[in-house]
Each structure stands twice: as structure tokens, then as C-alpha cells.
Amino acid sequence: xxxxxxxxxxxxxxxxxxxxxxxxxxxxxxxxxxxxxxxxxxxxxxxxxxxxxxxxxxxxxxxxxxxxxxxxxxxxxxxxxxxxxxxxxxxxxxxxxxxxxxxxxxxxxxxxxxxxxxxxxxxxxxxxxxxxxxxxxxxxxxxxxxxxxxxxxxxxxxxxxxxxxxxxxxxxxxxxxxxxxxxxxxxxxxxxxxxxxxxxxxxxxxxxxxxxxxxxxxxxxxxxxxxxxxxxxxxxxxxxxxxxxxxxxxxxxxxxxxxxxxxxxxxxxxxxxxxxxxxxxxxxxxxxxxxxxxxxxxxxxxxxxxxxxxxxxxxxxxxxxxxxxxxxxxxxxxxxxxxxxxxxxxxxxxxxxxxxxxxxxxxxxxxxxxxxxxxxxxxxxxxxxxxxxxxxxxxxxxxxxxxxxxxxxxxxxxxxxxxxxx
Numbered sequence: 202x203x204x205x206x207x208x209x210x211x212x213x214x215x216x217x218x219x220x221x222x223x224x225x226x227x228x229x230x231x232x233x234x235x236x237x238x239x240x241x242x243x244x245x246x247x248x249x250x251x252x253x254x255x256x257x258x259x260x261x262x263x264x265x266x267x268x269x270x271x272x273x274x275x276x277x278x279x280x281x282x283x284x285x286x287x288x289x290x291x292x293x294x295x296x297x298x299x300x301x302x303x304x305x306x307x308x309x310x311x312x313x314x315x316x317x318x319x320x321x322x323x324x325x326x327x328x329x330x331x332x333x334x335x336x337x338x339x340x341x342x343x344x345x346x347x348x349x350x351x352x353x354x355x356x357x358x359x360x361x362x363x364x365x366x367x368x369x370x371x372x373x374x375x376x377x378x379x380x381x382x383x384x385x386x387x388x389x390x391x392x393x394x395x396x397x398x399x400x401x402x403x404x405x406x407x408x409x410x411x412x413x414x415x416x417x418x419x420x421x422x423x424x425x426x427x428x429x430x431x432x433x434x435x436x437x438x439x440x441x442x443x444x445x446x447x448x449x450x451x452x453x454x455x456x457x458x459x460x461x462x463x464x465x466x467x468x469x470x471x472x473x474x475x476x477x478x479x480x481x482x483x484x485x486x487x488x489x490x491x492x493x494x495x496x497x498x499x500x501x502x503x504x505x506x507x508x509x510x511x512x513x514x515x516x517x518x519x520x521x522x523x524x525x526x527x528x529x530x531x532x533x534x535x536x537x538x539x540x541x542x543x544x545x546x547x548x549x550x551x552x553x554x555x556x557x558x559x560x561x562x563x564x565x566x567x568x569x570x571x572x573x574x575x576x577x578x579x580x581x582x583x584x585x586x587x588x589x590x591x592x593x594x595x596x597x598x599x600x601x602x603x604x605x606x607x608x609x610x611x612x613x614x615x616x617x618x619x620x621x622x623x
Contacts, residue, residue: 287412287426289405292439294431303525309579310533310571317573318580319556321462322432323521324514325375327406332514334378339506343499344458344492344584347614352384355607355616359488360388362605362618363452366485369396370451372440374433375459376400379411382454383419390421397425401436433471441478451483456490456616461551461585465595473599476621486604486620493588493613497545500586504552505543512541515554518581532564533571542578551585592617 302322309318324333337345352359363371363385371389373382379400386398402408408428416426429436440446453475460468476484494500505511519534526534539556546553555578562573573579587595593603596619605618 287416287428289408289412289428289430291405292429292431292435292443294435294438306522306525307566307569307571310566310573311569314574315578317577319518319522321518321582322403323518323525324582325403326521327404329514329517329521330377330404330407332510332517335510336506336514339508339510341502341506343494343503343612344614347492347609347612348457348490348616349381351607351609351614351616352381356384356388358607359616360385360392360394363485363488364389364392364394366450366452368450368452368485370399370446370449371396371454372399372401372429372436372451373454373456374401374436375455375457376402376408376411376428377457378407379415381456383415385454386415386421386424387419390419390423393423395423397427400426400428401431401433402428403430403432405430434474437471437474437478440475446479449483450485451479452485452488454488456488458490458492458584458614460489461491461587462583463585464549464551464583465585465587465591469595469599472596472601472619476599476601484621486618487601489617489619491592491615491617492584492586493591493608493615494586495550495588495613497547499612500545500552504554504584511554515541515543515556515581519556526566529564529566533562533566533573538562539579546583549585550587550591551583553580554582555580586613588613589615592619 302320305320306323309320312318323329336342340346371385373379376382382398382400389396400408400412402411408430412426412428429439431439440451463471472487475487516536516539519536519539522534523530538559540559542555542557544553544555545551558573558575558577558579561575562571564571585591589603589606592615596603600622601619602622603617604620606615608615
């Protein structure tokens with residue numbers, strides 16, 4: 202049965218956490234909302250919250266929910282999770298086979314010879330993220346370092362660009378540890394730009410840790426923090442169907458060259474889906490970090506780091522695959538059955554990681570025979586190195602134009618501003 206809750210600890214800044222309360226009411230998670238005072242007026246805001254009625258359109262506050270009849274509690278459901286002063290919303294689509302990691306993993310193993318793969322999503326659980334963080338700390342892994350340095354130099358321009366669009370939503374795809382995003386948020390906050398930052402990632406634990414760190418370190422006055430747990434496809438659907446997202450001006454950030462883990466055509470299609478999901482009138486632009494380095498020697502050093510950190514991370518996909526598929530997959534995905542391999546693909550401008558079978562492997566998984574021959578490769582992850590011309594070719598079919606770029610000339614790394622064509 203729905204319970205009655207109080208909202209407490211109101212502050213005087215503006216934000217949209219009130220949307221979470223309204224969503225809770227709409228979904229009948231609570232039957233009414235009352236403040237601890239009968240009426241709370243907020244400086245600089247014409248509206249007010251009255252007991253039992255929510256009339257504020259954009260009110261920022263720290264809040265928690267308290268059960269009137271018992272001890273403090275929080276509302277937790279698949280659609281709404283409220284923790285402290287930020288929310289983590291689970292937007293995963295359980296009935297969508299393409300976003301079911303177990304289904305994707307088995308499908309990858311059933312492909313024809315040398316077309317088999319392990320989904321790169323396997324690499325991004327909590328343990329995988331820790332292994333990746335070890336990679337980015339290496340002096341040889343230039344993409345993270347170069348993008349961080351570029352952001353420090355150009356963050357003022359980037360923040361002013363976002364603020365000038367009137368965006369009240371900044372959605373980051375594949376948010377990770379959010380360290381670089383923190384630079385942008387700090388400058389946006391200093392510009393007195395009220396907006397909500399939505400961090401998208403697949404791992405709940407990583408989101409919770411990163412948001413807590415962000416909240417503690419930045420002490421933001423004008424920016425509300427929220428997280429979306431799900432995949433890129435889940436986020437596109439959320440943008441298209443969520444009442445919380447509807448009608449709001451949005452900028453989408455995609456940093457870390459993550460877009461180039463996809464093939465150029467796939468990346469363009471995904472940008473198109475994000476654009477279509479919002480409608481041209483709501484999409485203000487994309488801010489995307491893309492590595493354009495064509496120095497093969499530097500690339501090889503960055504993606505096969507001395508000490509084996511890269512190889513351990515790529516091989517982690519085997520463990521993650523076994524966890525998805527269960528004991529039936531052990532005969533195929535045991536670590537000893539595979540060796541790491543990688544190569545630069547000049548035709549596609551990308552570095553490709555594989556696992557190569559040491560012997561012929563067979564297993565029956567969910568009633569399906571899986572056979573992998575000796576020497577056969579499983580693709581795990583690619584990292585594209587796209588030039589400005591590559592970016593233009595990717596964007597044009599989606600009705601997007603390259604409107605601005607902040608670049609690092611010695612490496613060819615760029616932070617691109619893409620927006621709908623006039």
C-alpha cells in the first residue's frame with residue numbers, strides 16, 4: 202500500500218529534484234507529499250510548496266523521504282532510486298534481447314568462423330572498470346592524459362558553449378569515474394547555469410561511487426546530479442519516452458574516445474537515434490572526445506602497455522563471459538584456452554583486440570552447440586582513431602554538422618561540438 206512521505210532539508214537553490222517526487226506520485230509509490238513546514242517559500246522563486254501539493258517547476262533542494270508512520274526510509278524501485286542528494290534511475294529494458302548481456306554473449310559465440318566476438322560491455326563491470334583505471338594511469342596510455350590536458354586548457358570555452366545553448370540537461374554517455382566531467386560541471390556552476398547532470402553507465406556500484414565523489418568534491422550550487430543505469434540503447438529509449446526528459450533542452454557528452462569503440466557506421470546510427478529520440482527542437486548539441494592519432498608506434502605502445510595491464514583487461518572478458526553463461530561455458534571460455542592478440546587496422550583507422558583459441562573448443566550452452574576451432578579469433582574491443590574527415594562522414598547522414606572543435610595538435614585528439622544542421 203502506498204505510504205505518506207515528508208520532504209525535508211530544503212535549501213534555497215534551484216534544480217529539478219522535484220521531478221522525482223512528481224514521478225513517485227504518478228507511479229503511486231507515495232500517496233501524498235508534505236513538507237515539514239506547511240509552506241516553504243524559496244528566495245528568488247515565485248512558486249512555493251504547499252502541504253499535499255507540488256507547484257514548483259524547478260526547485261533545487263537537498264532532500265530525503267521519511268515515512269510518517271515509522272523510521273526514515275527511501276523509495277526504491279526499478280524506476281526510481283533515491284539516495285542522499287542524487288538519484289540513480291534504473292532504465293534497463295529487461296525484455297530487450299539486444300540489451301541482455303547473456304543473450305549477446307551467447308550470440309557472439311554462435312557466429313561463423315572469425316566473426317565470433319565477446320561483447321565489449323563485458324569489460325565494464327566493477328572489476329573491469331578497476332582494470333581499466335590501471336591502464337589510464339600508465340604514461341603510455343596517451344588518450345586519457347591528452348583529453349584531460351585539453352579539457353583543462355579549453356574547459357572555459359566548452360562550458361560557455363554549453364551554457365549559451367540554454368541546455369538544462371547535460372547527459373553523459375559512459376560516464377565512468379566522472380573525473381573529467383567534474384571540470385566541466387565546476388565551470389558551468391561558476392557561470393550560474395542551472396541544469397541537471399545525468400550520468401549514464403551500466404554499473405550501479407560505479408555510478409554510486411563516482412556520484413558521491415563528485416558531490417563531495419565539487420559542492421555544486423546550481424547543478425543537480427542524477428544517474429541512469431543502462432546501455433546507450435536504454436538511454437535513447439529513455440530520452441524518447443520519459444516524462445522527465447520530455448521538452449527539456451539537452452546537450453549530450455561522450456568523452457574518452459568511447460564513441461570510437463563502435464564502427465563509424467554504428468556510431469553514426471547511434472547519434473541519429475539520440476537525435477531522433479529528443480527531437481531537433483530539444484537537442485542543442487553533442488560534445489564528443491575523439492582520438493585522431495595516426496602514429497602507429499604511439500598507438501601500439503598505448504594499447505599494449507608494458508606490464509600487461511591491457512592484456513589483463515581484455516582477458517577479463519573471459520571471466521565476465523563465464524559469469525554470464527554459467528558453468529556450461531567453462532569448457533570454452535576458460536582462461537587457459539586463449540591467448541591475447543591485437544593489431545592496427547589501417548583501412549578502418551582502428552586498433553583491434555582479439556583472443557585467439559589455443560585449441561579446438563566445444564560446449565553445449567542453453568542447448569546450443571558452440572564450437573571454436575584452434576586459431577579462431579574472438580573480437581573483444583576496438584578503438585578507432587578518426588580524423589576530422591571521418592567525423593564529417595559519420596555525422597552528415599544524421600543531419601549533424603561539425604560546428605566547433607578544440608584540438609591537441611601534437612596528437613590529433615579533438616573535442617568536437619556537433620549540432621543539428623540549420
